[in-house]
Amino acid sequence: MSEPAPNPAKKSAWRAYLPLIIFGLFAVVLIITMVRINTGDLNIRDVPSPFIGRSVPDFKLPLLDGSGVLTQETFKGKITLLNVWASWCYACRQEHEAIKWLASKGVRVLGFNYKDEVKDAQAWLQQLGNPYAQVVSDLDGRVGIEWGVYGAPETFVIDSKGIIRDKRIGPVDEAYIEKTLTPLLEKLHAEMEAPTT
């Protein structure tokens, strides 16, 4: 395919560089990927949520303490974090300190107990502390499917209009709080206080 044509030198010389150019482009993509993975900017196992920018799904779930039910109305008028956790989830233990810290700073955190036993969940909260404003119980995970939950821990950031603004896959840690959550919460507060346009 790169044989000399009637005018060999110029035409073929250009074509011979094609494989190198194509490889170069590909190498650039690989380099960008590696850099982003190494800086923690990209996690190939994270599945981004299609809910960002959409309203929370409709749902009705019982509270863990059995005192009633909660629906999507609970999100109206307040900025809320919805933290998906379970007593069987190891990483949830690790992030619990961070959740407690957030709650102590006045962030409203709702607990979403995912595919758990009521007794185990209650014991877990007894042992580790309960920072949640309220805890709902999704025993069979069906409502979790409605939210696109696929594991624990996961945390949703929901604004006062009930729109999901961010989803954290994996434990909430210092880096996430500092780099993403705090700026986002500040922004949402500003939106809430600003006169509606």
Add this chain to the structure above:
Amino acid sequence: MIPELGHFSLIIAFAIAILLSVVPLIGAAKNDAAIMAFARPAALAQLLFVGLAYAALTHAFIVHDFSVLYVSRHSNLVQPLLYRISGVWGSHEGSLLLWSLILCLWTTAVAVYSRSLPEVLVARVLAVMGMISVGFLAFMLFTSNPFERLFPAPADGNALNPLLQDPGLAIHPPMLYMGYVGFSVAFAFAIAALLGGKLDATWARWSRPWTTIAWSFLTIGIALGSWWAYNELGWGGWWFWDPVENASFMPWLVGTALIHSLASTEKRGVFKSWTVLLAILAFSMSLLGTFIVRSGVLVSVHAFATDPARGVFILIFLCLVVGGSLALYAWRGEAVSKHGRFDWFSRETALVFNNVILLTAAVAVFVGTLYPLVLDAFSLGKISVGRPYFDSMFALVSVPLLILLGIGPFVRWKGDDPARVAKQLRFIFLIALALGAVIPFVFEGNLPIATALGVAAAIWVALGTFYGLYLRWRSGARMPLSFLGMTLAHLGIACFVLGVTFVMSYSTEKDLRMEPGSSYTVAGYEFVFLGTHQVQGPNYVADEGMLELRKDGELIGELAPQKRRYSGQNNDMTEASIDDGLFRDLYAAMGEPLGGGAWSLRLYYKPMIRWIWLGCIFMGLGGLLAVSDRRYRLRVKMAQTSATITPVANH
């Protein structure tokens, strides 16, 4: 002590490899025979020291030396000897050592079997192979040391992943690596030819046997992987289009194009530049595969657990080798001598289109595998590309390829008469079409188009191959092994296509809850579930199900699928049980215990599935057969006996 010796050996090998990469090239540039003569002994020395290192690691495994970190991660006290030996290549560091060892073996083979080649060429080839060796040895020494110690040494290690504790999988990596690494020989020849500035048909003749051997091993290696997955993973699947599987398939596709292109270049002097590019591409695909598996950029069950820092190293190596060789190609690739002419209807044209189709297939696999990565890298979204995509692409590609396969071998080199070929093949064509329609109908009573096409294509290729064999025999011409090898390999494709068509069209799967004493019929075969009992293996405990297979009431076989728990592991492994036959497999896998002795079971009927691997074996054997052809042995003898034959000009 011995692991340290192994480590030290590796360092010495690294030094030798560096010398091997540099010294012979200097000798070649100066045309100094004495300096060039360094290459062969250096290759042997390299093999010695890498071999020692490999032996040291194997020794550590065999004697349960858990003070070596790698051993403690992939072996424990109850691990059977076979899997202690194969555990050496069971994970990242050890498999790199195997890669290096096999590279040294190939380098030595080239050093030994190249007496009839010009010294300058040999010097350059060995130097290039030395450079690749430098890369892999550096990778090990700087980022992935297999001899890293663990203090204090644990009393027992972690078992090798139970999935890997299977004889098929024990031999799968060595076969694959023989293929991947073997393509480095063709690569080295291509680079040497580019460096020397002379690309002619003789280059192709020398590269060809090496490339064919590598290709054969790769074929068998991939087939083993597929066969293992079918036996071990419990889902009845034999190919998943997983990124790591694709990483082995891409070099295979390019390699197939390469061996055909080499044939044309050798016989007719055509496509010289293109063949060189293919040789570079084939090995590049091998390196890309290495990158995909070990860098952590793609999600795969086969991927080695490794950190992205290592990925950076391979990426740099990949860019240097591939970028460097493609740059050399761009600069030197057009220094081509004249070529032969051929007509529109000729074997050459057929092979051009063979290459076009195979390269398109490789591109399809490449795009499908890496597209999610590209989108992710630029935050354009996250998608998955799986079976539906690849199956569609391959369905499109295989139709023209198989048609071509039937015609190609009948078309003469340089130019032929289409009418003549059509006359030879018209009956075969009609028979193939007819059987394509009839067989599915007889088998299942309906006629899905895809099935009919698949069967017709397989028969078309098979009949064409047999007819070609018959014509040759009848004409009294000699039947060299190279021709027989080609025949066998093409027949292998026919078997493969037939197997795939049947399995994809007619397999049945049932997911059931069964109580002891109950039975269920799948495709006319009755599976009678008798219950389970516990069995003890060398390093596992299992619940073994007992099933009887009956056809028309008669007992025809038994199945004993297991749910194993290996010592030191928390997850259960499914060990499927298969009643195999040439024309059908009956397959059962345990699901979950449901209480009261009842279990969920998966039962499968898989018609003609063995033909898939039979086809691959034929392909691999065909390649090896072709390489055993007399003319390759003759060449060596000729060089030794004849004094009148002058070597080709050394530039």
Add this chain to the structure above:
Amino acid sequence: MKNIAYLFCSMLLLATQAIADPTVTFRFNSDEEEALFFKLSNELRCLVCQNQSIADSNAGLAKDLRTEMYEMLQAGKTEDEIIDFMVKRYGDYVLYRPPFKPATLLLWFGPVLVFAIAVFFAIRFIREQKKANVDVEISKDDIERLRELQAQGRDLK
């Protein structure tokens, strides 16, 4: 008396029913429905065990999704509606069959495009080489081989 006899008979009846027929994990209304279930569960990716489809995966989520899908099929939902359901909650990542959107045009049409370009270049190459010089250079190696072959009396086809 009559009651005891009645009790005895019903117990006898229960005894003969002891071994239940194997039940398929899901019961379908038709073969098409079953085929669709298998097709979809093989084409949807499990997000927990990301290397497997939800048909093959043992993860809790996979089982839940299979059940969800089964119920949707029972409710008469079509293939598109089920796929839509999954994508709305989990994004395109959950589909093994990539969707047709602007971002994936190159994916679906790339290979075909490459094929077309390759065929174009191949045809052009064949045409060009036909016009080019018929100057076939025979290298010394080839002469050697010719002598070899003639020495063997081989058919030169």
